[in-house]
Amino acid sequence: MRRQSAIQKARHLKWLRALGRRIRRRRSKGAFFGGISLRRPDDALEAFRIATAKLPVPKIDVRPFAWPGMPKHKATFIYAPKTLWLNAAHDEVLGFMYQYRLLSYRSDLLIAKRRQSMVADLTGVESLGLDAALMLTAEYHRNCLKFPNRRPYISDETWPPPIRSVFRSLGLYDLVDAPPPNNEEEIEEPFDLRFVPFISGEKVEGEVADQLIRQLSEVAGSTPARVKVYAGLLEAIKNVRNHAYPVDAPPRIDPIVNRWWGAGAYQPSKRQLQFAVYDQGVGIPATLPKKTFFEAILQMTKPERTDADVIEGAIEYGRTQTDLEERGNGLWTICDVVRELKGSSVRIVSGRGQVTWSAGRGVRKKNFVNPFCGTLIEWTLRLPPEDEGRAIA
Template sequence: MKKITKKQRQRDVLYSLQLRKSYHPSKQSSKKGEILIANQWIKENQRFIRQLDKKRKTYSIEFPEEVNFSSAFVESVQPINAIRKLIELDSKKHRLKSINMNNINGISTPASLVLTAEIDKWNDKVGRKLVPQTEEWTENVKAQLSDLGFFELFNFDKCKVTTEPSTLNIVKFIKGAPGDEKKAKILREKIEEIVGNRVKRPPLFQALSEAITNVTHHAYPKTYRSKKHWYMTASFCNESRRLKVAFYDQGIGIPSSLPRSNLWERAKAYMNRLNLYNDHPSLIEAAVEMGRTQTDRENRGKGLQDLLEFIKQYGNGYMSILSQKGLYKFTCENRSERTKKESLKYPILGTLIIWSVIVPEKGGAS
């Protein structure tokens, strides 16, 4: 047998070491496991996820006729969540190519805000290159999303629509980041433009400011790597005189932020005292009932309680908080108050706060 040289031996050792470094069976098996889980998730959701090209592994998400978190929550939230899920997967194995909104006949203001936020996140991911295909959209959906400011997310002219004048007035959404409390004044002024002086200015401004402040302090922890944004809009129906304000952030959610806060011990004591389960609806309820934000500063407002106060001052309205898999709703009817909690089968990826009131008639007492 031929004897190898010392130099050849060194080359063989170096080559062997390189192979060892490049081979990570645990990482490879983990990657395969992630792909299998993703494939199974897509298979289970073929009702609204359609494969466009098997070779290129591209997918489309199809939306139902009604997108409304109140009357069709599951059917609405699943395709919206699928946008986030697909853009976070490995684009070489699963790539979101398009979303199909041709079937939508009606979309609520809160649902349209969340959908806009998730598409905005996707648009960031692809370098702001998305272009909406609106040729087969219904006219009322195009009009509503156009009023919301949806098309301003893209290099796309405002849609020309031919619908009849609507009784629903929509405020163009405002996008901000933690610390942008001053933008609460912008939305308040926009609301006053469509409602007039019938809206109670200080309680409304306090509620808007507190929603933004809560995002600043616990929606996005320092370890959160994605862009930290919140979205806010409002609508007013002339016929019913219902004002609805929606606020959405894409953060970790109240059920995850509360255990990290300096209110956690008090929250646990509150839940133990009332024999509440440590589930998402109860965690949201505890966050509301604590009465102060997790910063616990004396010069601050009363956190989510400020949002409730806005409802109470009108005597007729509600506030809903949907966060992860929890729903907490406070309702006030003719000054009579009640609350309800509900576990959600599918999560809201962040926190959605909706508060709605019936404003007085023109010339009525405010």
């Protein structure tokens, strides 16, 4: 992963403008593909350019691609960064995800004209986090939902075996066309992590959230603070349902599905549980100003506030509220999961901010130049020794 040179930036801008012209031509004809109208406002491309202006651009090339039973054809390959872990390589992962979205949509436009594929190559990945793994799985799942008659391709022969094992555990291979697995390959715990299959939905579904908790309990042997975990998951899902995809959301160049995704993993060496909820919506800082309690949140932030300050203010506001009607304490419910578990934390990434909350260390904030592609809420729970073999309500 590298920063763009002046020539690369010029080429990338030229390509974006060409894509804009293609969209406008199709828009003038009222073209549709896969049930999605291609009448997208011109400012969607401008918004994309602004969102990705200072992000590293992954390696992208076009080469022949062959698949069993298919004629050889050209495919666009996008190469993942070696650290596919948002918490460790935020800009590199975000740049990869944004370009993956753009190339997926470009492939959707071109495939109507001639057969062309877009393939993500994970050959160079050396470390992988739950956050980025869930985000990439969500992108594949979204493509399957929008184009149910066309499964995405992957070419994983050169992927490191632990990477293949992670995505098989997550359920990615149920969504794609891929070579058959090598039966001789056995990677039980890649990266010292046991992943569980992803879940997804459109509504606030307690049964689906409980399914994830059961899966985590099976791999970890227990789930601490189960009642709070359940409440935190439901609150994160409720945030998606109520706020992530407003009807007045700004235009985007990629198709939107009003869904959330969740997944989890267990790290035996640290007796640590991780689980996350992710959506591809507009972000918490963009929706809070429309709430009746936003003025109260502003009173808890400094005048020159950032997105991270707004998220922190919303957590603090929720912690101090006790009334039941539109109390605005959703983010505090999400954080309350880790309040009594030493060494545990919750991380919220949304807009241009990141807030990590833990009982022992309080709030840690980060601010970024580029906006995040949705909202990610990730819990990290440290299982206490006395919790071994049983669950704590």
